[in-house]
């Protein structure tokens with residue numbers, strides 16, 4: 563394991579922001595760090611990266627104690643914070659060289675590292691522009707290049723794609739995948755399609771507690787149920803369908819029901835029977851597999 567977080571707790575005044583948080587991350591895999599607003603994601607990332615102290619617990623980065631030796635460990639970590647703080651008056655290349663210098667990268671090594679990152683992040687044409695002149699997507703690239711300038715083993719990205727247009731989104735995601743090939747990468751995001759597209763592992767945190775820590779494929783196969791979406795002209799009651807599967811109202815209100823089942827073919831027959839018995843006017847009966855968004859909502863609303 564290149565990152566191990568154990569029993570991490572943090573109080574802000576009386577509020578427990580983190581309550582014995584534990585998880586680990588492996589090289590070559592992208593870990594999606596998920597949770598509703600205020601769950602504790604940024605607090606965890608700030609503690610791992612040495613920007614914030616913890617009240618108790620342990621963080622090991624490449625086997626080194628991050629809480630007691632933050633300076634030594636900061637060289638092993640690349641961090642893109644949520645609001646991507648940049649020096650807007652600096653030029654792109656100048657900023658990357660300045661950032662590398664802060665980590666002790668210098669001389670020819672700094673020049674070639676800067677050149678390589680300008681190339682990999684698609685920033686070569688922008689390198690002589692001031693950061694203030696760049697679009698949001700290009701500023702994110704600068705933030706990412708800055709996080710990578712000292713060739714860290716563990717990379718932590720806090721909502722790196724928020725606010726990007728669909729084209730920039732695809733480009734930044736493929737850049738993240740490329741970067742993660744031989745590194746350990748943790749990514750916090752609210753975009754579930756992003757997690758499904760690029761993450762291998764998932765940690766879900768809510769109210770400072772870890773609810774899930776598993777491979778994405780396990781999480782999805784453990785929830786391998788189908789959702790049947792029934793819409794009728796009349797209002798319905800959940801208990802009419804209770805013996806078929808788990809029932810809830812849909813977004814449209816009482817004339818839409820979501821019925822979870824592991825046997826969709828029998829469930830469809832049983833639903834049609836209830837429709838006939840109650841003389842309901844069917845508008846539609848559709849089915850879909852549970853996606854990560856539904857799984858996330860179930861876990862965090864429980």
Ligand SMILES: Nc1ncnc2c1ncn2[C@@H]1O[C@H](COP(=O)(O)OP(=O)(O)OP(=O)(O)O)[C@@H](O)[C@H]1O
Nearest residue numbers: 574575577579597598599600601602603604605606
């Ligand atoms: N400096 C602070 N002082 C007091 N409370 C704080 C501070 N920073 C965060 N909190 C609180 O700690 C909790 C966790 O916040 P945190 O920013 O870690 O959540 P998050 O999961 O990153 O949320 P989001 O998805 O909205 O960015 C929240 O209730 C937040 O209000």
